[in-house]
Amino acid sequence: MQKIGIFDSGVETPEEIIMAAGLVPFRLFGDPTIEPEKANEHIPPTHCIWTRNLLEQAILGLDEDIVGIVSSHGCDRTNREFDIWLECLDYKFMYFLNAPRKRDDLALKFFLDDLNEFKDQLQETFKVEISDSKLEKAIQKMNKVRALLREISEFRSKYLIKGSEFHALVKKAQQLPKNEVLDLLSTRLNELKKAQNSLRDGMKPILLTGSDIDDSEFLVLLEKLGFHVIIDDLGVGTKYFWDSVNENEMPLEAIAKYHLEKPIHSTKFPSYERFEVLERLAKKYEVSGVINVAQKFCEPVLYDHPYLKKKFKELDIPYLFVEMTYNRESYSQLSTRFSAFAEMI
Amino acid sequence: MATTEKTTKPQHNKMLNATQGLKNIMGRHFLAIEQAYRDGKPTAWATSGSPVEMLYAMDVQPMLPENSATVSAAQKYSKNFIEIAEAEGFSYDLCSYFKTNVGAVLSNAGMTEGGTRKPTFMLSTDVICDTHVNWFQVQAERFGVPHYSIDVPHVVSNTSNRQYNYFKKYITEQLYEFINFMQEVTGHEYEEEKARKVTENSWNLSEEWKRIYELRKNVPCPISTRDTFGGLFPLFCMPGLKAPIKLYKRMYREAKERVDKGIGALKEEKYRLLFEGIPFWYALKYFSTLEKYGAIIVYEPYTYAFSKYMNPKVTKEMVLSKPIEAMSELMLSFWYIYDLKTRIKKFAETVKDWKIDGVLMHENLSCRPNSCGLYDLKRHLYDDFDIPSLIITADMNDPRKFNETQVTNQIESFIEILEQRRKS
Numbered sequence: 001m002q003k004i005g006i007f008d009s010g011v012e013t014p015e016e017i018i019m020a021a022g023l024v025p026f027r028l029f030g031d032p033t034i035e036p037e038k039a040n041e042h043i044p045p046t047h048c049i050w051t052r053n054l055l056e057q058a059i060l061g062l063d064e065d066i067v068g069i070v071s072s073h074g075c076d077r078t079n080r081e082f083d084i085w086l087e088c089l090d091y092k093f094m095y096f097l098n099a100p101r102k103r104d105d106l107a108l109k110f111f112l113d114d115l116n117e118f119k120d121q122l123q124e125t126f127k128v129e130i131s132d133s134k135l136e137k138a139i140q141k142m143n144k145v146r147a148l149l150r151e152i153s154e155f156r157s158k159y160l161i162k163g164s165e166f167h168a169l170v171k172k173a174q175q176l177p178k179n180e181v182l183d184l185l186s187t188r189l190n191e192l193k194k195a196q197n198s199l200r201d202g203m204k205p206i207l208l209t210g211s212d213i214d215d216s217e218f219l220v221l222l223e224k225l226g227f228h229v230i231i232d233d234l235g236v237g238t239k240y241f242w243d244s245v246n247e248n249e250m251p252l253e254a255i256a257k258y259h260l261e262k263p264i265h266s267t268k269f270p271s272y273e274r275f276e277v278l279e280r281l282a283k284k285y286e287v288s289g290v291i292n293v294a295q296k297f298c299e300p301v302l303y304d305h306p307y308l309k310k311k312f313k314e315l316d317i318p319y320l321f322v323e324m325t326y327n328r329e330s331y332s333q334l335s336t337r338f339s340a341f342a343e344m345i
Numbered sequence: 346m347a348t349t350e351k352t353t354k355p356q357h358n359k360m361l362n363a364t365q366g367l368k369n370i371m372g373r374h375f376l377a378i379e380q381a382y383r384d385g386k387p388t389a390w391a392t393s394g395s396p397v398e399m400l401y402a403m404d405v406q407p408m409l410p411e412n413s414a415t416v417s418a419a420q421k422y423s424k425n426f427i428e429i430a431e432a433e434g435f436s437y438d439l440c441s442y443f444k445t446n447v448g449a450v451l452s453n454a455g456m457t458e459g460g461t462r463k464p465t466f467m468l469s470t471d472v473i474c475d476t477h478v479n480w481f482q483v484q485a486e487r488f489g490v491p492h493y494s495i496d497v498p499h500v501v502s503n504t505s506n507r508q509y510n511y512f513k514k515y516i517t518e519q520l521y522e523f524i525n526f527m528q529e530v531t532g533h534e535y536e537e538e539k540a541r542k543v544t545e546n547s548w549n550l551s552e553e554w555k556r557i558y559e560l561r562k563n564v565p566c567p568i569s570t571r572d573t574f575g576g577l578f579p580l581f582c583m584p585g586l587k588a589p590i591k592l593y594k595r596m597y598r599e600a601k602e603r604v605d606k607g608i609g610a611l612k613e614e615k616y617r618l619l620f621e622g623i624p625f626w627y628a629l630k631y632f633s634t635l636e637k638y639g640a641i642i643v644y645e646p647y648t649y650a651f652s653k654y655m656n657p658k659v660t661k662e663m664v665l666s667k668p669i670e671a672m673s674e675l676m677l678s679f680w681y682i683y684d685l686k687t688r689i690k691k692f693a694e695t696v697k698d699w700k701i702d703g704v705l706m707h708e709n710l711s712c713r714p715n716s717c718g719l720y721d722l723k724r725h726l727y728d729d730f731d732i733p734s735l736i737i738t739a740d741m742n743d744p745r746k747f748n749e750t751q752v753t754n755q756i757e758s759f760i761e762i763l764e765q766r767r768k769s
Contacts (some may be wrong), residue, residue, distance in 0.1 A: 044708055044716050044738075046438070076475045079499035080717035083685035086502050087721055098498040098512070101471055101478065106522065107496060110515040114498075117508055269478050269494050272486065297438055299713070303479035306434035307486065323436065 001177060002126075004093070005066045007054060007085070009074030009212055010265040011174075011235040012099040014115055014255045016138035016245070018070075019178065020130045021122045026066060027174035028054050029214040029236075032327050042084045048077045049296045049326040050211065055081065059088050068093025068125070070118070073101075074267040075300050093125045101269045103260045111256045119252070135251035141178050146241035148185035149173060153238065155192045156230050157285055159200040163208070163229025164219035170236050171214065203228035204345055207282050209274075209308075210293035211301050212236060218324075221331045222291070226342045231285040233263055233277055266300035274304065275311050282317055289318035289345040291338075296325045318345045360571035363595035367575050370592050374582050375456050381406035387465040387531040390484070392477035393581055393651070394679060395470045395495065396520065396672045398547045401585035402540040403527045409582050410461045410480075414445040417459025418626035418742045426452065426459070427743055441711040441742035443480040450484065463488045466530050468523070470495035472676050474714045493526045495519050497676050502686035509677065516673035524669075543585035544668045547653070548661055550584055553593035554652040558644075560600045562699050565609020566617065566643040567600040570632050572610075573648045574624050580651040615639030616763050617700055619692075621722075622707025622715055623647055623741040631749065638760045644699045646691075650680035685718045689725045696732050703763050704734040705756075711740050733766065735759040 003026040006013045015025035036043075036052035038059045043052050058069075068091045071082045082096045098114050100107035119130050149170060155161045169188065173181045206227045208219075212235040219229055232238055245258040263277040264270075282290060290312055294301040305321050312319035320341040322334055381388050388406045391397050400407040417423040426448025427441055433451070435444055445459065454460030467490060469481040478494050485492035496519065498512040524535045557576075560567055576596065579589030603609070618635070620642045625631060632642065649655075654664070656678040664671045683691060695701070704726060708716045719736060726732040735755060740746035 042720050044713075044720070046710055047713050047717060073499060076714045077717070079501060080714055083502045083718060084721060087685065094503060096499065096501045096504070100498075100515075101496040102494065106515065106518050109518075110496075110498070110511065113511040113515075114508075117505075117511075267475070269496070270482055270492075271479070272482060294436075297713075299439065299475060300479065302436040302439055303476075303483065305436075307483070309434055321434075 001065060002067045003063060003065045005062055005069045006174075007051075007069060007071040007078065007082075008235070009051070009078060010072070010099070010267060011240045012074075012259045013070055013072045013097060014118070014259070016135055016142050016251070016255055017115065017119050017122065017130060019138035019141065020134035021126055021128050023067070023122075023126070024065070024177050025174075026063065028057070028062070029171060029175075030054060030326055031057060032215050032217070035327075042088065043081060047297055048075075050214075050298070051077045051081055053326055055084065055088065058085065067091060068095070070095045070097055072097040073099045074265070075298075093122070095121055099259065101267075103264065103268065108256055108260055111260065112253060115252050115256055132251055135255075136247070139245045139247060139251055139254065141182070143244040143247065145173055145178055145181050145185065146244055148182070148189055149241035152185060152189055152192060153231075153241070155195075156228075157205075159198045159203070159228065160192055160195045162199060162219075162223060163232075164216050164223055167219050167229070167236055168216040170240055171216065174236070174240065199228070202226065204288040204342060205230035205285060207278065207285065207287045207290045208232040208234065208237075208293070209278055209290065210234075211295040211298040213293055213295075215326075215328075217328060218293075218331055221335070222338065225335060225338045227291070227338070230287060231281045233274070233281060235265070238281075239263060239265070266304045271300065271304055272307055275308055278308070279311070279315065282312075282315070287317070289320065289341065291341070292319065292321045294321070294323045296323055361568065361596055361599045363592065363599045364572045364576055366592050366595065367578070370579055370583070370589050373588060378406055378408055378456070378462070382462065387533070388462070390461065390464045390467045390481065392469045392473070392481065394472040394477070394676070394681070395468050396676070397582070398543050398585045398668070398672070399520070399523065399527075399540075400468070402543045403524070403531065403533050403535060404539075405465070405527065405531060405533070407582060408461050408464060410446045410484075411442050412578055412581050413449065413456070413459040413461045414442040414742055415459075415626040416457070417445045417449055417454070418744075419629065420458060421627065422449070422454070422458050423627055423742045424744050426454070427745075438710075440474075440476045440480070441740050441746075443476055443483075445742050446480065447483065450487070464490060466490050466527075467492040468495075469493075470497055470676070472497040472679060473681060474712065491526075491530055493523050495523065495676075500677055500682075500684055502684045504684070512677055513670075513673045516676055517670055520669045520672060540668050541665055544664050544671075546587055546590065547584040548664050550580065550590050550593065551652040551654040553590055553597060554580060554649075557593060557597050557600060558649055558652070560597070560604055561643045563604045564617070564700060565607070565611060565614040566641055567603035567608065567610055568596075569610040569636075570620070570624070570629075570642045570645065572596065572600075573645060574629060574632070577648045577651055580653070584653070609641070611636055611639065611641045613639050614641055616702045616760065617641060617643045619644045619646075619695065619699070619701045619704045620707070621646055621692075621704060621719070622709050623712060624707075625739055625744075625747055626742055627744040628747060628749070631752075634753070635756070638757075640760060640763075642705070644695055644701065646680055646695075653679075655680055681715070685721060688718065689722055689729075692722060692726060693730045693732070696726070696730065701732070702766075703759065704732060705759075706734055706736045707741075708736050708738045709741050710738065710746050711742060733759070733762055
C-alpha cells in the first residue's frame with residue numbers, strides 16, 4: 001500500500017486528505033540509535049538534532065512503500081530543511097504545507113487555501129479524485145481513532161496502562177493503516193476495561209511536555225526512575241487526539257478548524273497559551289510535577305522555558321527542564337537530574 | 346574643483362568621508378526616539394524585515410532592537426547582557442541578538458549601550474526567523490504591551506505561482522488588519538497620502554543603496570565593508586525618511602569619484618570576496634585584516650537584502666499606487682530568505698556580476714535560518730560554477746563563540762587556494 005511520509009514537528013498534517021486519496025499517512029519518527037552522519041553534510045551540527053536524524057534516515061532510505069513526502073511548517077527548521085530534502089530525495093510528490101503560525105480567522109482562510117492546494121496536488125500527482133464524500137469517510141475514521149485514543153489515555157490516570165505503552169500505541173496510530181489501528185486500539189481498550197492490576201506502586205504522576213518526544217524508550221527510563229506519565233501535551237500524545245473534527249461542516253473547513261483550535265504548540269503564536277493547557281492538565285490530573293524536555297537546539301521550546309518555569313512556580317507545581325541529545329546514552333546521563341527531581345516531589 | 350579634491354581626497358583603507366555622516370543620521374534616529382517619549386508620541390519595536398514604513402506612515406516612532414543589539418556588541422557590552430539573559434534561563438544556544446536585548450532591558454541600559462525602552466506596542470514577523478516572534482513575545486509579556494505579529498508563509502524551492510498568490514493575499518490581509526490594530530492602539534488614522542510619501546522615500550533610499558552597490562562592481566572596488574556594514578542601518582530604522590537619502594547620495598558621489606579616478610578602497614586589490622551572513626559586530630575591525638592579503642569584500646547579501654525593492658515585479662508605480670500589496674510581495678521575495686534553489690542561482694549571478702573570486706560564508710550559531718543550506722550552497726557553487734567558498738563558524742553578537750585564531754588560519758588557507766587558482 002502506497003504511503004505518504006509525514007515530516008511534522010507537531011501534528012498538523014491533515015491525514016484525512018491523504019487517506020481520501022487512497023494513500024496511507026505515515027508519520028516519520030527519529031531513530032535514536034543512529035548518528036546523523038550523512039545529514040551533517042547538509043545541515044550544521046548545531047541545528048535541531050531530531051530533524052537531522054530524519055534526514056539521515058531519508059538519505060539512507062525510508063520505508064519502501066513511501067511514494068511522497070509532506071512536510072508541515074513547524075519551526076524554521078522545517079521550511080529551510082525542506083529544500084534540502086528536495087535536494088537529497090527523488091519522490092514524485094513533495095509538498096511543503098504552510099500550517100499557519102497564527103490561529104485567527106485570516107490564518108484559517110489561508111490554511112484552507114493551502115489544504116485545497118495540497119488536495120489538488122495529490123489529485124494531480126496520483127491521478128485520483130478526492131471527493132467530499134471520501135473526505136467525510138476519512139474524517140469519520142480518524143475521529144474513531146481519536147476517540148479510542150482518548151478513552152485509552154484515561155486509563156493512564158487509573159494506573160492501568162503505562163505511559164510508555166500508551167506512547168508506543170500513539171506512534172503506531174500515526175504509522176499503520178487506520179483500519180489496523182482501529183482493530184489494535186479496540187482490542188487494547190477491551191483488555192483495559194477488564195484490567196484490575198494497578199501499576200501505581202509508588203509511581204509519581206507527572207505531566208510531560210516539551211519537544212515532540214518520539215522515542216518510547218525515554219518514557220521507559222522515566223518509569224524506571226519512578227515517574228508515571230499520567231498526561232502529556234505532545235504530538236505523540238494528547239495533541240494527536242485532543243478533540244474530533246466536526247462531521248457536520250464542509251470537510252476541508254472542518255479539518256482546518258480542528259488543527260487551529262487544538263492546544264497550541266511552542267512553534268506557533270502565541271505559544272505562551274500553551275501554559276493555559278498545561279495548567280489545566282496539571283490540575284485535572286493532580287500531577288506531582290511537570291517535566292519539560294527540549295531536544296538539543298529545539299529553539300521554540302527553549303524560548304518558552306523561562307516563562308513556563310515562572311508560571312509553574314506561581315502555581316507551586318514542581319517543574320524540571322532538561323535539554324536532551326537525541327540518543328539513548330544521553331538519556332542515562334540525565335538520570336541523576338531526574339532522580340533528584342523524583343526525590344524532591 | 347581643486348579645493349574639493351583637496352578636502353575629499355580619496356584615501357585607501359579608510360571609509361568614505363560621507364560615511365562619517367552616518368553617526369549624525371543615527372544620532373537623529375535616537376533623538377527622534379527621545380523626542381517621541383517627551384511628546385508622548387506612540388512608539389513601536391519592530392523586527393527587521395517588518396514593514397517599518399507603515400509605522401512612519403502612522404506617525405509611530407520605530408525602534409529596532411536588533412540595531413540596538415549591534416550597538417551593544419560594538420560597545421563591548423553584548424557578552425555581559427547575553428550572560429544576564431542566560432541567568433534568566435535562556436539557553437546558550439539561543440539567538441545572541443535576542444539575549445543581548447533581554448540583558449540590556451534587565452540592566453536598564455541606555456541607548457548608547459544598546460538599550461531599548463518600553464514601547465507602546467510591538468510588531469514582529471517571521472519573515473526572517475521564528476526568533477523574532479518568540480523574542481517579542483518574551484518582551485511584550487515582560488512590558489505588558491500589545492504585540493502584533495505578521496505570519497509570512499514560507500516559499501520553498503517548489504512553491505508554485507498558484508501558491509505564491511494566496512501567500513501574498515494572506516500577508517496583505519494581515520497588513521490591513523495591522524493598520525486597524527495601530528489605529529486602535531494609537532488613535533491615529535491611516536492617511537494614504539502620507540503613506541505614499543513615506544513609501545516614496547523608502548523607494549528612493551533603496552535606489553540610492555542599489556546605486557552604491559552597482560559601483561562595487563568596478564575593479565578596483567571603491568567601497569569596503571567599512572562603509573556598508575554601518576551604512577546599512579538607515580535601511581533598517583529609517584526607511585521613509587529623507588535624511589538618509591541625502592547621506593547615501595553623498596556616499597555615492599564620493600565612491601563614484603573614486604571609480605572615475607580608478608582608485609579602490611584597497612591600495613592593491615587582489616581578491617574580491619562575497620561575505621554571506623551577518624558580520625561579527627563585536628569584532629568589526631577583524632574584517633579589515635583581510636586587507637593584508639589584498640582581499641576585499643565587495644558584496645554582502647545581508648546588507649544588500651535590506652535595500653528591499655529587489656523584486657522586478659515591484660515597480661515604483663506599484664509601490665506608490667498599492668503600497669500594502671507591494672509590501673506583501675516584497676516580504677515574500679526578500680533576498681535574505683530565498684529558497685535554496687533561488688539562493689544558488691542568485692549567488693552564481695552575483696559572483697559573475699561583481700567579479701568575485703571566492704565566497705566567505707558565516708555559519709552563524711545565532712542565525713540557524715541563514716546557516717541552513719550553506720553546505721549545499723557551497724557544494725553547488727563549486728560543482729556547478731567553479732566558485733570556491735569557505736565556511737566560518739562564529740556568532741554575530743556573542744564574542745564567546747568567535748575563535749579568532751582558528752578563523753584567521755582558515756582564511757589564510759583560503760587565500761592560498763585563491764592564489765593557487767589564479768596561478769593556474
